Amino acid sequence: MRSTRYALIAGAAATALLATACSGAGAGGSSGGSKSINVLMVGNPQMEDIAKLTKSTFTKDTGIKVNFTVLPENELRDKVTQDIATQAGQYDVATIGAYEVPIWTKNGWLHELGSYADKDTGFDKADLLKPMVQSLSGSDGKLYALPFYGESSMLMYNKDVMAAKGVTVPEHPTWQQIADIAARVDGAEPGMKGICLRGLAGWGELGAPLTSVVNTFGGTWFTKDWKAQVNSPAFKKATNFYVNLVRQHGEAGAPQAGFTECLNALSQKKAAMWYDATSAAGSLEDPASSKIAGHVGYAYAPTVQTKSSGWLWAWAWAMPKTTKNADAASKFMLWASSKKYENLVGAKLGWSRVPAGKRASTYAIPQYQKAAGSFGDITLKSIEQADPANPGVQPRPTVGIQYVAIPEFQDLGTKVTQEISAAIAGKTSVDKALDDGQKLAEDVAKNYQK
Amino acid sequence: MTTLTAPPKTAPPPARPRKSPGTAKWKRRIPLLPALIFTIAVTQLPFVATLVISTFQWNILKPGERHFVGLDNFTFVFTDERLRTAVLNTIVLTASVVLLSVVLGLGLAMLLDRRFTGRGLARTLLIAPFLVMPVAAALLFKHALYNPDYGLLNGTLNTVYRLFGADNGPTVDWISSYPMPAVVLSLVWQWTPFMMLILLAGLQAQPGDVLEAARMDGASAMATFRHITLPHLRQYIELGVLLGTIYIVQTFDAVYTITQGGPGSQTTNLPYEIYLTMFRKYEYGQAAAAGVVVVLGAIVIATFALRTIASLFREEASR
Numbered sequence: 001m002r003s004t005r006y007a008l009i010a011g012a013a014a015t016a017l018l019a020t021a022c023s024g025a026g027a028g029g030s031s032g033g034s035k036s037i038n039v040l041m042v043g044n045p046q047m048e049d050i051a052k053l054t055k056s057t058f059t060k061d062t063g064i065k066v067n068f069t070v071l072p073e074n075e076l077r078d079k080v081t082q083d084i085a086t087q088a089g090q091y092d093v094a095t096i097g098a099y100e101v102p103i104w105t106k107n108g109w110l111h112e113l114g115s116y117a118d119k120d121t122g123f124d125k126a127d128l129l130k131p132m133v134q135s136l137s138g139s140d141g142k143l144y145a146l147p148f149y150g151e152s153s154m155l156m157y158n159k160d161v162m163a164a165k166g167v168t169v170p171e172h173p174t175w176q177q178i179a180d181i182a183a184r185v186d187g188a189e190p191g192m193k194g195i196c197l198r199g200l201a202g203w204g205e206l207g208a209p210l211t212s213v214v215n216t217f218g219g220t221w222f223t224k225d226w227k228a229q230v231n232s233p234a235f236k237k238a239t240n241f242y243v244n245l246v247r248q249h250g251e252a253g254a255p256q257a258g259f260t261e262c263l264n265a266l267s268q269k270k271a272a273m274w275y276d277a278t279s280a281a282g283s284l285e286d287p288a289s290s291k292i293a294g295h296v297g298y299a300y301a302p303t304v305q306t307k308s309s310g311w312l313w314a315w316a317w318a319m320p321k322t323t324k325n326a327d328a329a330s331k332f333m334l335w336a337s338s339k340k341y342e343n344l345v346g347a348k349l350g351w352s353r354v355p356a357g358k359r360a361s362t363y364a365i366p367q368y369q370k371a372a373g374s375f376g377d378i379t380l381k382s383i384e385q386a387d388p389a390n391p392g393v394q395p396r397p398t399v400g401i402q403y404v405a406i407p408e409f410q411d412l413g414t415k416v417t418q419e420i421s422a423a424i425a426g427k428t429s430v431d432k433a434l435d436d437g438q439k440l441a442e443d444v445a446k447n448y449q450k
Numbered sequence: 451m452t453t454l455t456a457p458p459k460t461a462p463p464p465a466r467p468r469k470s471p472g473t474a475k476w477k478r479r480i481p482l483l484p485a486l487i488f489t490i491a492v493t494q495l496p497f498v499a500t501l502v503i504s505t506f507q508w509n510i511l512k513p514g515e516r517h518f519v520g521l522d523n524f525t526f527v528f529t530d531e532r533l534r535t536a537v538l539n540t541i542v543l544t545a546s547v548v549l550l551s552v553v554l555g556l557g558l559a560m561l562l563d564r565r566f567t568g569r570g571l572a573r574t575l576l577i578a579p580f581l582v583m584p585v586a587a588a589l590l591f592k593h594a595l596y597n598p599d600y601g602l603l604n605g606t607l608n609t610v611y612r613l614f615g616a617d618n619g620p621t622v623d624w625i626s627s628y629p630m631p632a633v634v635l636s637l638v639w640q641w642t643p644f645m646m647l648i649l650l651a652g653l654q655a656q657p658g659d660v661l662e663a664a665r666m667d668g669a670s671a672m673a674t675f676r677h678i679t680l681p682h683l684r685q686y687i688e689l690g691v692l693l694g695t696i697y698i699v700q701t702f703d704a705v706y707t708i709t710q711g712g713p714g715s716q717t718t719n720l721p722y723e724i725y726l727t728m729f730r731k732y733e734y735g736q737a738a739a740a741g742v743v744v745v746l747g748a749i750v751i752a753t754f755a756l757r758t759i760a761s762l763f764r765e766e767a768s769r
Contacts, residue, residue, distance in 0.1 A: 201710055407732070
């Protein structure tokens with residue numbers, strides 16, 4: 001009967017979990033000694049590229065067959081979390097982000113990978129960017145995931161509009177400068193807004209840029225000894241600034257706008273500036289989808305009190321402890337994160353599609369420098385400047401810039417950003433949103449206070 | 451006034467002579483048993499599992515901390531402010547969608563009940579929204595209608611403003627300014643055809659002689675509708691309301707797609723809140739407890755629905 005559908009879904013999911021939990025021990029790796037591995041990964045363009053290239057190169061060279069499962073980000077998280085948390089052991093390799101690594105490492109779910117990387121002489125572990133290594137390491141200092149590509153955040157703008165209005169965007173702007181520019185260029189063209197900032201609720205949507213703004217305004221979610229700070233003056237000031245900027249000069253439909261919507265807004269000339277991930281540059285410079293390709297200016301993430309404020313994110317390869325094909329899986333991961341693979345993508349698919357942002361050497365390749373001329377340098381420097389252990393003005397209890405690396409943050413971040421999104425919509429006040437958020441954060445903090 | 455007296459009930463069929471009741475009964479039942487067991491296994495065991503899980507504190511991101519907590523999760527469900535908001539939103543959403551779609555459906559059914567050229571085509575077109583997949587319909591509303599940049603609503607507004615010489619109309623952010631109406635409207639669009647179908651069936655089952663008699667007696671169209679058609683339709687309306695309620699209480703697609711439960715938690719209904727508990731919080735115990743509460747609520751509504759259907763059949767049979 002359909003009336004019981006949701007309970008049944010919950011129930012069915014639960015029984016499935018129980019069943020897999022029981023069978024996990026015996027029925028894990030389907031392929032025993034044969035050379036075949038199962039890889040679960042997020043459906044980003046760089047991952048689709050590797051799915052295309054693997055058979056003709058990696059499998060041909062090593063004889064290891066790779067079965068890819070590709071899912072959108074949210075579904076991937078649901079699936080990979082359940083697979084690993086219940087020890088189902090269906091996958092030998094999974095892409096996870098910088099947020100998951102420390103949490104899952106603490107739970108003992110992941111294989112240590114640093115030793116594999118050290119043994120592979122061609123891999124050149126020392127070439128990996130330091131912030132990447134740091135954010136993919138456990139609290140024991142060992143590497144638990146190999147980066148596939150990395151990103152920071154920066155300000156992107158329409159150069160033509162700035163020129164027409166006689167505005168110069170500084171290379172290292174402050175947030176106040178950006179707010180002033182947004183006011184000046186608002187309406188520069190019919191229907192064009194001054195700036196696009198994410199307003200869509202979600203810890204990984206609005207939560208990411210907002211937290212980086214909070215950091216540079218001197219705020220934090222938690223102090224080092226786990227005191228919640230969500231309604232502290234600095235957090236409030238930052239959030240008020242963000243919300244006011246979006247309300248006054250931000251994109252139409254801001255409470256529903258996430259990464260994709262802002263990408264459209266800037267590339268379709270509906271916004272003059274956009275603060276977001278460095279990985280957006282590739283799409284902005286693609287003439288097939290962007291009306292401003294070749295006319296995009298780039299600046300570092302705006303700051304207030306800190307020297308830099310770019311965030312840091314990595315999609316990385318991790319190996320669940322349950323795998324029975326550790327050797328084959330590690331070979332695949334080392335290959336996918338290698339210089340050799342970057343060169344392969346450059347040669348076969350074009351240099352702008354290289355999964356960049358993880359190795360210093362990528363930015364020394366002449367072909368890549370040419371393809372990423374306008375944004376490559378800022379991307380690299382933003383990543384290098386990012387300090388995931390110390391992103392604000394005070395010490396933090398966890399490593400991570402635009403998130404708090406505790407399991408509860410997915411829920412906490414989602415609920416607090418829901419309220420802030422409502423403030424952007426004018427349905428509630430920032431103060432009310434943050435006071436409510438503080439209560440939620442205090443509940444979470446209780447789990448950690450000693 | 452019409453006074454319809456129920457015809458005498460038909461006598462029960464004569465009892466068949468029974469031969470060796472026990473064994474024959476079981477012989478007939480044995481081939482069906484595997485199906486029965488299978489049905490019980492796939493429908494009831496998961497529910498039992500849900501009941502069990504609802505008594506545990508179980509967050510899958512914290513292995514080793516799972517333990518029995520009795521009814522704590524239910525206490526949480528009934529005291530949590532967000533869940534209370536979700537219950538309230540579910541009621542508002544369901545009631546307004548059902549009410550509006552019944553009224554609209556009734557109007558359309560009355561129109562379709564008349565003969566006109568192209569009636570078949572009109573009926574097909576009117577049913578079409580019900581056949582669109584819920585997610586597709588929600589996406590259609592979110593992007594094609596509500597989008598402040600390229601949506602149809604603002605486009606129309608702007609065109610009208612321009613007709614009167616203004617440069618541009620106001621840019622209304624429909625989803626953020628009117629979140630609940632935005633979700634309700636898309637659901638009404640989907641569910642009106644369903645109500646229309648049920649009510650049309652009711653209208654067409656209306657005895658022609660009664661209507662003719664009313665006309666002969668000089669009753670106005672309005673009076674005929676109020677005193678004859680509406681009472682006749684009562685059970686069909688009840689059926690539509692109850693079936694609609696059962697389905698719309700579970701609305702997930704529209705909320706997830708159009709508003710993501712926002713702004714804030716203004717459109718977060720129970721299914722969406724349970725989804726968040728399950729896949730953002732990973733608190734399986736709480737999600738299971740909330741699921742159990744929803745099922746109990748749904749069973750209550752479903753019981754009423756079944757009773758209405760039963761009474762409809764009784765009336766049909768007695769005609």
